[in-house]
Amino acid sequence: MSVNHKVGFVFRQENCVGCQACTVACQIHNELPENHRFRKVDRYEVEHKDGSKDVWLSHSCMHCENPACLMVCPTKAYHTREDGIVVLDREKCDGCGLCTEACPYSAVSIREDDGKADKCNMCVELLDRGMQPACVSGCPVECLKTGNLNETLKKPSASKEGIGYTDSITKPNMVIIKERA
Numbered sequence: 001m002s003v004n005h006k007v008g009f010v011f012r013q014e015n016c017v018g019c020q021a022c023t024v025a026c027q028i029h030n031e032l033p034e035n036h037r038f039r040k041v042d043r044y045e046v047e048h049k050d051g052s053k054d055v056w057l058s059h060s061c062m063h064c065e066n067p068a069c070l071m072v073c074p075t076k077a078y079h080t081r082e083d084g085i086v087v088l089d090r091e092k093c094d095g096c097g098l099c100t101e102a103c104p105y106s107a108v109s110i111r112e113d114d115g116k117a118d119k120c121n122m123c124v125e126l127l128d129r130g131m132q133p134a135c136v137s138g139c140p141v142e143c144l145k146t147g148n149l150n151e152t153l154k155k156p157s158a159s160k161e162g163i164g165y166t167d168s169i170t171k172p173n174m175v176i177i178k179e180r181a
Contacts (some may be wrong), residue, residue: 006065006083006084006148006149006150006173007063007083007084007085007122007127007146007147007148007149007173008062008063008084008146008147008149008172008173008174008175009059009060009062009063009122009144009145009146009173009174009175010144010145010146010147010149010152010158010174010175010177011057011058011059011143011144011162011174011175011176011177012142012143012144012176012177012180013055013056013057013143013162013163013176013177013178014055014178014179014180015141015142015143015180016041016055016056016057016058016141016143016144017056017141018041018043018054018056019140019141020041021138021139021140022039022041022058022135022136022138022139022144023037023039023040023041023058023135024138025134025135025137025138025139026038026039026060026120026133026134026135026138027039028134029123029134030134032118033111033112033113035112036109036111036112036118038060038061038107038118038119038120039058039059039060039120039135040058040059040060041056041057041058041059042056042057042059042164043055043056044056044057044163044164046163055163055164057162057163057164057165058135058139058143058144059105059107059164059165059174060107060119060120060135061086061105061107061108061119061120061121061122062105062107062170062172062173062174063084063085063086063122063172063173063174064086064170064171064172064173065084065170065171065172065173066169066170066171067080067086067170068099068102068103068104068170069086069088069099069102069103069108069117069119070086071102072098072099072101072102073098073099074094074096074098075092075093075094075096076092077089077090077091077092077093077117078099081124084149084173085121085122085124085127086119086121087121087124088108088117088118088119088121090116090117090118093116093117094116095110095114095115095116095117097110097117099117100117104168104170105172107119107120122146123135127146132145132146133146147175149173149175152175152177153175155177157177157178157179158175158176158177158178159175159176159177159178160172160174160175160176161176162176162178
């Protein structure tokens with residue numbers, strides 16, 4: 001993997017309005033069952049001098065540099081692409097669930113319809129054609145995108161920490177932009 005081109009999600013947390021359009025776009029694109037989601041939007045109530053304020057965190061698989069799911073999978077159903085995207089080969093999955101227990105971000109789940117693990121693959125089929133993932137295209141306020149994380153982290157407003165999100169031993173590939181656009 002090129003150290004200079006690590007792809008990940010870039011999220012402008014202060015711009016997110018919690019509409020969950022990213023979740024719906026992902027669900028439609030991936031033809032997921034109604035009760036199954038790759039992208040989730042969590043609400044946090046944060047106290048400010050003017051009272052409380054809702055802050056949202058849109059998240060999915062973090063495509064970690066040290067993916068716990070990959071490390072525990074007995075069937076070797078996971079692999080990391082050169083650009084850092086962690087992909088699951090569902091054909092190899094035996095449904096043991098070790099990956100769901102290992103993921104610190106609850107990004108992997110077992111589907112009820114076939115008993116196998118499933119997760120966000122950052123819409124690699126779209127990225128490989130020069131397009132953006134469904135969640136990014138679906139965001140009406142453009143607070144979510146993909147990008148070269150090494151370049152993004154050079155910006156003073158970029159961080160590996162946000163409300164509801166923190167860096168961990170798995171080295172997640174998501175960056176929070178802390179200033180409003």
